[in-house]
Amino acid sequence: MTRAGDDAPIHGRADAGEAISREAISRDTVARAADALDALRAKRPRVHCITNTVAQTYTANLLLAAGAVPSMTIAPDEIAAFVAGADALVVNIGTLDEPRRTAIGIAIDAATEAGIPWVLDPVFVDRSPGRATFGKALLAMRPTVLRLNPAEFAVLSGLPAEADHLPGFARENQAVVALTGETDLVADAARRAALANGHRWMARITAMGCAGAALVAAFAAVDEDPWHATIAALVALGVAAERAAVVSSGPGTLAVRLLDTLFDLDRKDLLEQAKVS
Template sequence: MDDTAPTGALSSRILDHRTAALAADAARLLAETRARRPRVHALTNAAAQAFTANLLLAAGAIPSLTIAAEEAGHFARRADAVLVNLGTLDAERRAGIPVAVAAAREAGRPLVLDPVFVEASPPRLAVARELLAQGPAIVRLNPGELEALGGRAPTPETAAALARADGLVVALTGATDVVTDGVRSLRIGNGHPLMARVTAMGCAGSALVAAFAALEPDRVTAAAAALLVLGVAGEIAGARAVGPGSFPAAYLDALDALCEADLVSHARVS
């Protein structure tokens, strides 16, 4: 470290180092996903199933989607990671989720929780809290969901407190994404407004978080790298799409073609 460097120059160097490091990790994990093809079993909501499967395939991973209680454990056990999404918490999913979670824990597979709309439904919030007690590796949520689970305003500090309390990584998505384990934190400023106008975009993104968690033991790195990949792909797709109708196809094409140079040139990390 150059002790004579101006404060602004030092801050810029630290920012550049974080950006370069996460871009390199994201490129490495994307390459490993394409080479190793991790299997993600996603118990996700009905509206998100098809796009979730297509996003995983575009990234190089292998999806499975059954929610039936008699099958969910078998699929979870043979997967490399498991995603639980509470978007459509119907009776079949309520029965299948605990079976899959138990199988994932028994097999030592990382579990990612996406507590969709827990702020809208006390029964759903209760299910999410039960799942938090099962030790998920990563929780990916938005500000409303964080406020419901954290019990206070959805700030980065609330995300860090939830991460510390439950011994997990919180990936808080928004205009700027925040990934924290309560000690370390990263902020990712990538994305495009059309991502918020297409259903299942965030839900499918949680599946990529799970795919990276299957390959990377550092959960902060896994979650942050996945969000960077998702955000950069969104920016590239947004420049090509003419609206929300063409955006999903452009997004899958961008993700399929994404390379390290794209990540390095677009990444905004602090």
């Protein structure tokens, strides 16, 4: 990638210098992701999950495999205490029933009061006007990280899901934006990274994206910089999926094998296999 405005006489030198700089930044970012993985294993953060019914079991298992401790209650008389005792919160609106609507408000208030990071996964806000309105209201409550796909980004931002639109949207909402797809893009107001790890079968596994958002919350609990935390989580998940795919025959076996490879993942794996630019 080159920057607009480079003059022809010095274009080669500028590109070379920028390439070296980007390579150094990438190495530092991957090293920090490896540090975050070590920290997650050491600290075993508690992540409270409000997620859809289809995703609950896989999300809990993925968090446990990574080294975090999940909780799932949405009971209005206890969720505030659970969130206050957690290290991070994930809010997924895939199953947007009335109990979860109530629980979400209580949980976000508790997370804000406790000063813990929370991740918003605005599932299917592109499917109904009411869901889009609710998603925008949650975004206004200032999540630490917004994890979403291109269709969801377009609804919440009013813009095409293009890399150049991410920093401004992140600045406007004071959040890290993780736009997931074949290549994941992670941006805050000043920084942007592209992550190329993962496997095509991940898109065929129910709850994979939901569990990935919960993993972002887990990493945000151990790295105070949510941009780095988000990159670490998505890289860890992507590398684990690549390793799992080698011993899998399709999405069904990948779902199970991924838990195994995530459990066994170490900093050496990230340092050798992460694809960050």
